[in-house]
Amino acid sequence: MVAFTKMHGLGNDFVVLDERAAPLGLTPDLARRIADRHFGIGCDQLISLEAAPGADVFIRIRNPDGSDAGACGNATRCVASLIAAETGQRQITVRTIAGDLPCTILRPDRVVADMGAPRLGWHDVPLAEAMDTLALPIAEAAAACSMGNPHATLFVDDIAAVDIGKDGPLLEHHPIFPERANIGFAQILAPDHIRLAMWERGAGQTLACGSGACAAIVNAHRRGMTRRRATISMPGGDLILEWRESDGHVLMEGPVATAFTGSFAL
Structure with missing residues (x-):
């Protein structure tokens, strides 16, 4: 049996699995089945905890369709609170594929996450061609x-x-x-x-x-x-x-x- 924790930040909910000791062999299909709200546990994202030398934890984020996500602020805060409960630390560094995100535990149920600097160039988003990222041609504003x-x-x-x-x-x-x-x-x-x-x-x-x-x-x-x-x-x-x-x-x-x-x- 595989243990999990169901968490949420403002109703943005996650199934958190611990793979720090050993991988579980998750696949996109398994992620979809776990995230399914009718036939699985149900969540907005599936979060896997992995060991991260130089950080407190690495999180791998999977969407309900099985695809990978680069960042998730609510999940970052949730995982930081979990690690803080384990370690007693107030400063937690959560590593993602988008970089390291330092978090501060204000209290067990409230966390500040430093999400880093936004990338503002069209190629950083990315967009299909060069254009002003402040004036996308998809809406008036x-x-x-x-x-x-x-x-x-x-x-x-x-x-x-x-x-x-x-x-x-x-x-x-x-x-x-x-x-x-x-x-x-x-x-x-x-x-x-x-x-x-x-x-x-x-x-x-x-x-x-x-x-x-x-x-x-x-x-x-x-x-x-x-x-x-x-x-x-x-x-x-x-x-x-x-x-x-x-x-x-x-x-x-x-x-x-x-x-x-x-x-x-x-």
């Missing part, structure tokens, strides 16, 4: 950046008027995104407050998306719409984001929770 995975933020007057289930998948697979993209629909409520709804690449509509919130504050500030620090309100709750001026890193503060633990036959 749309911008792109990479937070270790490709993001596009569309600024709208009223999120309630957007058909996310229709527009999200169309934009995820738009030819401008050769590796597909996470799509955020953002409504500016105030210079320090953004409402955000997300369609995640390979996962669909989720209650929250940490890297999507990072992209939203970066793209909103680049367009002169917000300050560098703002509350990002998503269907699952609020995150506090700061695009730090001193080094360009994006800091994300928010809650983590363990829903339940269990085991299953692989």
